[in-house]
Amino acid sequence: MLIIDDLHAEIDGKAILKGLSLTVNAGEVHAIMGPNGAGKSTLSYVLAGRAGYAVTGGSVTFLGRDLLALQPHERAAAGVFLGLQYPVEIPGVSNLNFLRTALNAQRGQRGEAEASGAEFMKLVKAVAADLGLPYEMLKRSVNQGFSGGEKKRNEMVQMAVLQPRLAVLDETDSGLDIDALRVVSEGINRMRGPERATLLITHYQRLLDYVVPDFVHVLVGGRIVRSGGAELAHVLERDGYVSIAA
Amino acid sequence: MSALPTRRDEAWRYSDLAAAASVWPVPAAETVTVAAGESLARTLILDAPDDAIVIHDYAITVAAGASLDFRILNAGGRYGRVALDVTLHAGARFDLGGVIIGRGATNREIVTTVRHAGPGAVSRQVVRCVAGDTATTTYLGKVAVAREGQQTDAAQSFKALLLDRGATANAKPELEIFADDVKCAHGATVGELDANALFYLESRGVPPAAARALLTRAFLSDAFEGLADDARDALEARLEALL
Ligand SMILES: Nc1ncnc2c1ncn2[C@@H]1O[C@H](COP(=O)(O)OP(=O)(O)OP(=O)(O)O)[C@@H](O)[C@H]1O
Ligand SMILES: [Mg+2]
Numbered sequence: 001m002l003i004i005d006d007l008h009a010e011i012d013g014k015a016i017l018k019g020l021s022l023t024v025n026a027g028e029v030h031a032i033m034g035p036n037g038a039g040k041s042t043l044s045y046v047l048a049g050r051a052g053y054a055v056t057g058g059s060v061t062f063l064g065r066d067l068l069a070l071q072p073h074e075r076a077a078a079g080v081f082l083g084l085q086y087p088v089e090i091p092g093v094s095n096l097n098f099l100r101t102a103l104n105a106q107r108g109q110r111g112e113a114e115a116s117g118a119e120f121m122k123l124v125k126a127v128a129a130d131l132g133l134p135y136e137m138l139k140r141s142v143n144q145g146f147s148g149g150e151k152k153r154n155e156m157v158q159m160a161v162l163q164p165r166l167a168v169l170d171e172t173d174s175g176l177d178i179d180a181l182r183v184v185s186e187g188i189n190r191m192r193g194p195e196r197a198t199l200l201i202t203h204y205q206r207l208l209d210y211v212v213p214d215f216v217h218v219l220v221g222g223r224i225v226r227s228g229g230a231e232l233a234h235v236l237e238r239d240g241y242v243s244i245a246a
Numbered sequence: 247m248s249a250l251p252t253r254r255d256e257a258w259r260y261s262d263l264a265a266a267a268s269v270w271p272v273p274a275a276e277t278v279t280v281a282a283g284e285s286l287a288r289t290l291i292l293d294a295p296d297d298a299i300v301i302h303d304y305a306i307t308v309a310a311g312a313s314l315d316f317r318i319l320n321a322g323g324r325y326g327r328v329a330l331d332v333t334l335h336a337g338a339r340f341d342l343g344g345v346i347i348g349r350g351a352t353n354r355e356i357v358t359t360v361r362h363a364g365p366g367a368v369s370r371q372v373v374r375c376v377a378g379d380t381a382t383t384t385y386l387g388k389v390a391v392a393r394e395g396q397q398t399d400a401a402q403s404f405k406a407l408l409l410d411r412g413a414t415a416n417a418k419p420e421l422e423i424f425a426d427d428v429k430c431a432h433g434a435t436v437g438e439l440d441a442n443a444l445f446y447l448e449s450r451g452v453p454p455a456a457a458r459a460l461l462t463r464a465f466l467s468d469a470f471e472g473l474a475d476d477a478r479d480a481l482e483a484r485l486e487a488l489l
Binding site: 048049050051071072073075076077081082084087088089090091092093097098101102103105106109142158162 | 440441442443445446447448449450451452453454456457460461463464465467468
């Protein structure tokens with residue numbers, strides 16, 4: 001589904017990703033762990049196509065297409081979803097308006113019929129209930145005045161409404177209380193399926209107890225320096241990154 | 247108004263004086279009076295073609311305990327000016343919500359003088375503007391508090407969004423206060439669309455032009471706050487058509 005080959009990327013002329021390779025097949029969940037500043041968020045932004053991140057080498061193929069040739073909104077319509085480490089507040093745009101605009105923009109690009117008002121409301125209400133975000137909050141401006149945990153839940157609401165093929169979740173577990181972590185984990189697990197894949201960026205073993213990954217990768221200094229199964233996360237938890245990088 | 251204004255007139259500081267001269271003298275100001283205890287809502291939409299010259303003057307009196315809610319969408323004319331001279335008596339209230347949309351080489355402005363003539367009057371002015379190309383957009387808000395205007399509560403908020411390097415937004419609050427127990431607040435900011443918010447929308451599948459339009463509408467619609475839902479929806483629809 002996703003093939004990242006020898007990816008190099010820089011910000012403001014500073015090399016951050018230095019030959020990163022990673023293959024994710026449909027149906028798989030991959031976890032990426034690594035020290036602060038290793039380039040994890042940079043990888044997620046490069047995949048989503050954020051301006052300012054210059055790809056200087058390598059390739060990314062998503063469902064057989066050259067992902068790097070697509071604009072951000074086209075990547076979204078193709079099925080890429082980025083759960084942000086720091087979700088953005090948008091004053092004056094309600095969550096409902098945001099979600100509906102996004103859903104219909106994606107459907108339009110894919111040549112699908114737009115969701116009717118009734119269909120959309122039914123979908124959103126069900127999703128918000130599943131993820132424990134009060135429906136009333138969806139009437140408020142996007143993320144404005146939301147707590148850190150509520151913002152992360154809101155990212156999961158967006159993911160559940162948009163139903164991406166590939167979810168890249170950047171520290172979605174950070175800032176969540178224990179109950180919220182379980183709810184969000186269930187949300188991620190509900191998205192698992194033979195047609196979908198997930199890239200989980202995390203610092204914590206705890207998320208991986210709920211969402212058991214098929215593979216764990218260690219990203220240090222802009223490259224994957226080690227890969228393994230779910231047990232690798234336990235090794236990291238015990239020994240830290242220093243032993244791995246050495 | 248008879249003498250042709252000059253650059254030295256505070257209220258014409260950033261105006262297109264040549265355009266004004268070409269239609270001078272303008273008709274006398276329209277008089278609006280809100281009787282004691284009553285409330286009135288007015289909406290003015292300037293949507294004349296980009297070669298028109300439009301000047302609207304109002305002389306407004308809001309009597310004791312009365313209130314006026316005035317919403318303005320200034321999106322028309324090569325030169326489009328709305329000037330309000332508002333006198334508030336004891337306990338009166340004045341709400342202004344103004345939107346200015348400038349594009350091309352147009353000059354569009356909202357100029358207000360709010361006179362707090364009696365005690366305890368409240369004025370709330372919110373002006374939002376978006377300017378592209380080489381447009382000039384201006385909000386001049388003068389608040390004059392008379393000696394009798396104790397417990398005046400006056401607030402002005404101006405925010406502008408500049409879409410292009412050649413576009414201009416001017417704001418100049420002016421206070422003239424002869425009472426000692428007054429609250430006058432004002433804030434002015436000029437900026438660009440939030441790049442993080444734009445990326446967020448795009449990353450969810452919204453094309454850049456639609457994302458910009460959505461954020462611009464959200465920014466401007468601050469000026470419609472406090473309206474009943476249907477009045478607000480009607481103005482939002484006009485705004486969408488004018489953007
Ligand atoms: N706009 C920028 N300009 C310059 N350097 C940047 C910029 N953004 C990020 N960096 C640098 O790129 C490197 C990688 O940052 P990135 O955010 O990808 O790390 P991370 O692995 O996500 O870290 P964390 O675990 O703290 O979230 C860091 O050294 C960071 O300082
Ligand atoms: Mg990060």
